[in-house]
Amino acid sequence: MSKALEGIRVVDMTHVQAGPVCTQMLAWLGADVIKIEPPGRGDVTRTQLRDLPDVDSLYFTMLNSNKRSLTLDIKHPRGQELLWELLRRSDVLVENFGPGALDRQGITWERLQEEAPRLVYASIKGFGPGDYEDAKAYETIAQAMGGAMSTTGFQDGPPTSTGAQIGDSGSAVHLLAGILAALLQRHQTGRGQRVQVAMQHAVLNLCRVKIRDHQRLQHGPLAEYPNSEFGKSVPRSGNASGGGQPGWALRCRPGGPDDFIYVIIQPHVWERLVRRIDREDLLGNPAWDTPEGRLSHLDEVFSVIEGWTMLHTKWEVFDAFSAIDVPCGPVFDTGDLVADDSLRRNGMIVEVEHPDRGTYLNVGCPLRLSDSPVEVNRSPLLGEHSEVVLREVLGLEGEELALVRREGVI
Numbered sequence: 001m002s003k004a005l006e007g008i009r010v011v012d013m014t015h016v017q018a019g020p021v022c023t024q025m026l027a028w029l030g031a032d033v034i035k036i037e038p039p040g041r042g043d044v045t046r047t048q049l050r051d052l053p054d055v056d057s058l059y060f061t062m063l064n065s066n067k068r069s070l071t072l073d074i075k076h077p078r079g080q081e082l083l084w085e086l087l088r089r090s091d092v093l094v095e096n097f098g099p100g101a102l103d104r105q106g107i108t109w110e111r112l113q114e115e116a117p118r119l120v121y122a123s124i125k126g127f128g129p130g131d132y133e134d135a136k137a138y139e140t141i142a143q144a145m146g147g148a149m150s151t152t153g154f155q156d157g158p159p160t161s162t163g164a165q166i167g168d169s170g171s172a173v174h175l176l177a178g179i180l181a182a183l184l185q186r187h188q189t190g191r192g193q194r195v196q197v198a199m200q201h202a203v204l205n206l207c208r209v210k211i212r213d214h215q216r217l218q219h220g221p222l223a224e225y226p227n228s229e230f231g232k233s234v235p236r237s238g239n240a241s242g243g244g245q246p247g248w249a250l251r252c253r254p255g256g257p258d259d260f261i262y263v264i265i266q267p268h269v270w271e272r273l274v275r276r277i278d279r280e281d282l283l284g285n286p287a288w289d290t291p292e293g294r295l296s297h298l299d300e301v302f303s304v305i306e307g308w309t310m311l312h313t314k315w316e317v318f319d320a321f322s323a324i325d326v327p328c329g330p331v332f333d334t335g336d337l338v339a340d341d342s343l344r345r346n347g348m349i350v351e352v353e354h355p356d357r358g359t360y361l362n363v364g365c366p367l368r369l370s371d372s373p374v375e376v377n378r379s380p381l382l383g384e385h386s387e388v389v390l391r392e393v394l395g396l397e398g399e400e401l402a403l404v405r406r407e408g409v410i
Contacts, residue, residue: 001371001372001373002030002371002372003029003030003031003372004029004030004369004371004372005026005029005030005031006030006031008026008030008031008032008091008092008183009031009032009034009089009090009091009092009393010023010026010027010031010032010033010034010090010091010092010093010094011034011036011083011086011087011090011092011093011094012033012034012035012036012067012094013036013093013094013095013097013102014035014094014095014096014124015043015044015045015096015097016043016044016045016096016168017045017063017139017165017168017169017172018096018124018167018168018169018171018172018175018199019094019095019096019124019172019175020043020045020063020064020172021063021168021169021172021173022094022122022124022172022173022175022176022179023035023064023067023094024063024064024065024066024067025172025173025176025365025367026092026094026176026179027065027066027067028065028066028365028367028374028376029367029369029372029374030372031091031092032068033066033067033068034067034068034069034070034086034090034385034389034393035064035067035068035069035070035380036070036071036072036074036083037069037070037071037072037382037383038071038072038073039071039072039073039383039408039409039410040071042069042071042382042383043060043064045057045059045060045063046060046382048060052357054356055354055356055357056354056356056357056379056381056382058360060379061352061354061357061360061362061378061379062360062362062363062379063379064379064380065352065362065376065377065378065379066375066376066377067379067380068380068384068385068388068389069380069381069382069383069384069385069386070383070385070386070389070390070410071382071383071386071410072386072409072410073408073409073410074105075105076407076408076409078404078407078409079409079410080105080106082390082394082404082409083107084115085394086389086393086394087112087115087116087119088115088116089393089394090116090119091118091119091120091183091192092119092120092121092122092179092183093112093119093120093121093122094122094123094175094179095122095123095124096123096124096125098136099125099126099133099134109121109194112192113192116192117191117192118186118190118191118192119192120179120182120183120186120192120193120195121192121193121194121195122175122178122179122182122194122195122196122197123175123194123195123196123197124171124172124175124196124197124198124199125137125196125197125198125199126141126142126198126199126200127145127198127199127200128196128198128200128201132145132200137167137199137200138167139161139165139167139168140161140167141167141199142166142167142168142171142199142200142202142203143161143162143166143167143203144159144161145200145203146167146199146200146201146202146203146204146206146207147203147204147207147210147211148161148162148166148167148203148206148207149161150233150234150236151207151210151234151235151236151237152236153236153238154236154237154238155227155228155235155236155237155238157236159236160236166202166203166206167199167202167203168199170199170202170203170206171197171198171199171202171203174197174201174202174205175195175197178195178196178197179195181195182195209242209243210234210242213234213242214233214234217230217232217233217234222234223295224240224241224242224243224244224246224295225237225240225242226238226240226298226299239262240298241264245264245265245266245327246264246265246291246294246295246298246301247262247263247264247265247327248262248263248298248302249261249262249331250262250263250302250305250306250309250310250317251306251309251310252309252310252312252313252314252316252317252330253310253311253312253313254313255310257333258331258332258333258336259313259314259331260314260330260331261309261314261317261318261321261328261329261330261331262328262329262331263302263305263309263321263326263327263328264326264327264328265291265294265301265326266326266327267290267291269324269325269326269327270289270294271283272324272325272326273305273321273324273326274288276308276320276321276324276326277304277305277307277308278308279304279308282304288301314330314331315330317330318330337349338361346364347364347365347374347376348363348364348366349361349362349363349364350362350363350364350376352376352377352378353378354378354379355378355381356381362376364376383410386410387401387405387410390404390410
């Protein structure tokens with residue numbers, strides 16, 4: 001069966017996380033992603049956070065599935081020539097170097113428009129044009145400056161980063177959307193375009209509801225927040241849902257660090273919920289019977305429910321509450337995730353074979369296309385496809401191929 005992006009060639013000049021996540025998704029969708037890496041070293045993540053000696057780290061293998069690796073010294077004159085020949089024959093260039101890094105190598109948008117006018121040139125940077133554009137950005141810096149940290153955590157605690165990589169991987173998904181849109185528009189215009197995503201902007205987009213609440217706050221306290229005091233900005237509100245229906249993470253038996261279940265109280269399930277936890281005595285009480293009445297003492301409301309959940313495991317609570325249509329979800333720790341049969345059946349936890357490290361687990365592709373099924377393959381070894389790519393794509397043969405290897409170009 002053909003793939004959605006079959007026939008699309010991507011020059012992948014990304015490294016670390018944000019860029020590789022984007023290009024990995026392009027590869028999953030069927031694009032031929034050619035990862036350009038420095039000879040002898042490769043992507044820095046090949047050696048970062050290693051769990052086994054002398055093999056590619058999980059940091060690298062889990063972000064670079066389904067790609068081909070071409071080692072190429074782009075500072076060598078012949079390496080520059082080969083790179084430009086590859087760009088002229090490709091559809092997309094993706095990079096996430098620091099600001100101006102590729103420009104200093106002579107790879108500018110202006111030159112790309114002249115020499116590869118159909119190329120989509122996509123970049124992830126920390127910030128957009130302006131005051132911060134030259135500042136360095138990492139995952140948590142993007143969270144800090146995009147609004148996530150100030151609104152995550154508890155009221156009496158410090159700003160907190162989220163475990164979900166919304167700065168890096170969140171930016172990657174935004175860039176993927178831009179690339180796909182640019183490729184679609186190319187069918188109409190015949191030309192490529194520049195696609196740019198700033199990590200700060202991507203995080204802010206994911207914090208959209210907090211800007212909603214910031215504006216609401218100008219007209220009074222936010223009733224659905226559990227906070228006792230409000231300033232001029234949206235506060236940290238612990239595990240409150242922040243939406244139209246109140247929710248909280250409740251403790252369960254046996255009381256381990258992740259023995260919690262998140263429960264949301266919808267108005268129409270309140271009576272069933274109260275009966276299930278054997279608190280019919282609350283029925284008929286105006287302070288408990290209506291959403292408006294409960295809002296004024298949500299801490300007490302959830303404390304009553306928690307008195308019941310603490311007697312049961314999170315899975316027992318999940319079964320009991322789901323049976324009466326109460327929205328809830330057990331807190332999955334990483335052990336729960338990798339062992340979950342449903343996630344494995346859905347291809348979201350995948351076993352992958354690697355020639356050096358053996359079997360490892362990867363997170364699968366969350367995009368499910370009926371006519372373009374995804375197969376998660378291993379990441380490439382450093383330079384594994386150099387000669388194949390130069391032969392197939394650029395037409396190098398025999399002595400010419402041997403010469404670029406002798407000169408250290410590949």
